[in-house]
Amino acid sequence: MRPSSAVADTSTRILDIAERLVQTRGFNAFSYANIAAALHVTTASLHYHFPTKGKLGERLIERYRTGFLAALDAIDATGADAVQKLRAYVGLYTDVLARNRMCLCGMLAADYETLPKPMRTELRRFFDANEVWLTRVLDTGRERDELTFAGSPVDAARVLVAALEGAMMLARSQGDPARLQSAADRMLAGLGVKPA
Amino acid sequence: MRPSSAVADTSTRILDIAERLVQTRGFNAFSYANIAAALHVTTASLHYHFPTKGKLGERLIERYRTGFLAALDAIDATGADAVQKLRAYVGLYTDVLARNRMCLCGMLAADYETLPKPMRTELRRFFDANEVWLTRVLDTGRERDELTFAGSPVDAARVLVAALEGAMMLARSQGDPARLQSAADRMLAGLGVKPA
DNA sequence: GTCTATAGGTGGATAGAC
DNA sequence: GTCTATCCACCTATAGAC
Numbered sequence: 001m002r003p004s005s006a007v008a009d010t011s012t013r014i015l016d017i018a019e020r021l022v023q024t025r026g027f028n029a030f031s032y033a034n035i036a037a038a039l040h041v042t043t044a045s046l047h048y049h050f051p052t053k054g055k056l057g058e059r060l061i062e063r064y065r066t067g068f069l070a071a072l073d074a075i076d077a078t079g080a081d082a083v084q085k086l087r088a089y090v091g092l093y094t095d096v097l098a099r100n101r102m103c104l105c106g107m108l109a110a111d112y113e114t115l116p117k118p119m120r121t122e123l124r125r126f127f128d129a130n131e132v133w134l135t136r137v138l139d140t141g142r143e144r145d146e147l148t149f150a151g152s153p154v155d156a157a158r159v160l161v162a163a164l165e166g167a168m169m170l171a172r173s174q175g176d177p178a179r180l181q182s183a184a185d186r187m188l189a190g191l192g193v194k195p196a
Numbered sequence: 197m198r199p200s201s202a203v204a205d206t207s208t209r210i211l212d213i214a215e216r217l218v219q220t221r222g223f224n225a226f227s228y229a230n231i232a233a234a235l236h237v238t239t240a241s242l243h244y245h246f247p248t249k250g251k252l253g254e255r256l257i258e259r260y261r262t263g264f265l266a267a268l269d270a271i272d273a274t275g276a277d278a279v280q281k282l283r284a285y286v287g288l289y290t291d292v293l294a295r296n297r298m299c300l301c302g303m304l305a306a307d308y309e310t311l312p313k314p315m316r317t318e319l320r321r322f323f324d325a326n327e328v329w330l331t332r333v334l335d336t337g338r339e340r341d342e343l344t345f346a347g348s349p350v351d352a353a354r355v356l357v358a359a360l361e362g363a364m365m366l367a368r369s370q371g372d373p374a375r376l377q378s379a380a381d382r383m384l385a386g387l388g389v390k391p392a
Numbered sequence: 393g394t395c396t397a398t399a400g401g402t403g404g405a406t407a408g409a410c
Numbered sequence: 411g412t413c414t415a416t417c418c419a420c421c422t423a424t425a426g427a428c
Contacts, residue, residue, distance in 0.1 A: 010393080010394095024309050025309050025310050026222065026224060026306060026307060026309075026310070028222060028224040028225040029224040029307070029309075029310045031420075031421060031422080032421080032422070032423090033420075033421080033422095041393095041394070041395090042394070042395060042396080043421095043422080043423085044394075044395070044396080044397090044423085044424080044425095045393070045394050045395075047422085047423065047424080048393060048394075049393090051423085052422080052423080053421095053422070053423095102306070106306075106362075106365070107306055108369075109365040109366060109368070109369040110222060110298070110302075110303055110306035110307075110365055111222060111225070111306075112365075112368055112369045113220050113221050113222075113225075113368075114221050114222070114225045120369070123369055124369065124370060124371075127366060127369065127370055128370075150385065151382065151385075155378055155379075155382060156382070158363075158366070158375060158378070158379060159359055159363065159378075159379040159382045159383065161362070161366065162359050162362035162363035162365075162366050162375075162379050163355055163358050163359040163362055163383075164362070165362040165365065165366065166302075166357070166358035166359055166360070166361040166362025166363070166365070167354075167355065167358035167362070169302070169305040169306055169308075169358075169361065169362070170305060170323060170354070170357065170358050170361065172305070172308055172309075173304075173305040173308045173316070173319055173320065173323065174320060174323055174324075175320070179354055179358075182351055182354070182355075183351075183354060183355040183358050186347065186351060186352065186355045187355065187359075189346065189347075190386045206411080206412095227402075227403060227404080228403085228404065228405090229402075229403080229404095237411095237412070237413090238412070238413060238414080239404080239405085240405085240406080240407095240412075240413070240414080240415095241411070241412050241413075243404085243405065243406080244411060244412075245411090247405085248404080248405080249403095249404065249405095
């Protein structure tokens with residue numbers, strides 16, 4: 001999920017910086033000039049790698065989704081039970097906030113109305129994939145009596161994502177990062193996960 | 197909560213238009229030119245009423261909070277029980293989305309890092325006041341056995357707000373407004389509110 | 393791949409006439 | 411209160427040299 005510490009190529013470094021800017025400021029509040037300054041190059045140089053801001057945005061979401069899904073695969077690979085998987089899933093969100101960032105796609109969801117169509121499509125893909133994974137974990141977990149909750153797994157998955165995204169935003173603006181973990185604990189409790 | 201249908205003075209009309217723009221596009225994606233065009237005046241004229249964009253933003257949040265708190269007072273005035281109050285509270289959010297808007301303060305929470313200090317202060321005030329009301333309803337409701345939930349009322353209030361704000365954003369970007377009500381129903385069920 | 397230079401547009405904001 | 415005119419900073423993007 002985090003950029004490699006090895007020296008990366010220019011495109012990657014551009015994406016790393018742009019990602020941080022979107023995660024903190026939003027898509028409409030950063031510029032090529034911001035990236036150029038951080039990278040000590042000119043804005044013309046950036047356009048060689050990403051012809052338009054929209055294209056840069058598309059690659060940003062695509063890469064974020066890939067990294068996120070890789071993290072979900074890694075959780076699956078541990079062979080943990082549903083409870084442990086959910087705790088690890090929540091950890092992906094708390095880790096982002098711990099680095100003083102918001103979820104890239106949560107930020108872009110707020111910017112949705114102003115995004116070019118291809119970015120909107122990429123954004124939907126992220127939340128769809130996220131939901132698919134979470135729904136499967138919830139469904140399987142309940143079948144195995146590791147989890148307890150009423151209603152459909154997909155609805156439970158959606159409200160969990162919503163609560164995490166919302167809590168992250170509110171935690172920042174209320175100046176209290178601990179509220180994210182607190183919200184997550186409550187949501188997990190509602191799924192039959194006992195306090196750690 | 198909605199602008200009066202009677203002819204309003206210029207300052208009010210400016211706020212009405214700016215409010216809609218922020219609720220759909222965010223604070224950094226609207227301009228004085230947008231408002232001027234909608235109002236058929238020049239941007240210079242707008243600066244007479246609101247000297248800076250930051251001051252306009254402050255008044256926007258202040259007015260939104262006042263309207264929101266008035267709506268909460270109206271809910272209290274009905275003398276309804278906690279269950280009915282919570283349903284009415286959720287209705288405030290679904291009404292906003294039904295008008296193709298986001299919560300003004302949810303949008304500004306995403307823009308938080310880029311906001312001038314006075315706007316940040318106003319924003320916190322909104323969520324604090326919101327939380328105080330909701331906490332009281334939850335606390336009283338549980339005392340009277342109208343609600344059932346574990347943990348502190350304030351934590352329950354916070355996660356409910358987070359879920360509603362998050363669900364509103366996701367409902368829009370996933371093109372499925374019904375997800376907000378669905379998320380709300382789930383959250384209320386977790387507070388011991390039986391399906392309507 | 394990165395640069396200089398620049399285009400063409402939009403941003404928030406102000407001075408001063410009416 | 412609203413206008414015209416204008417400032418200057420910033421924006422995304424391109425052309426063409428190196």
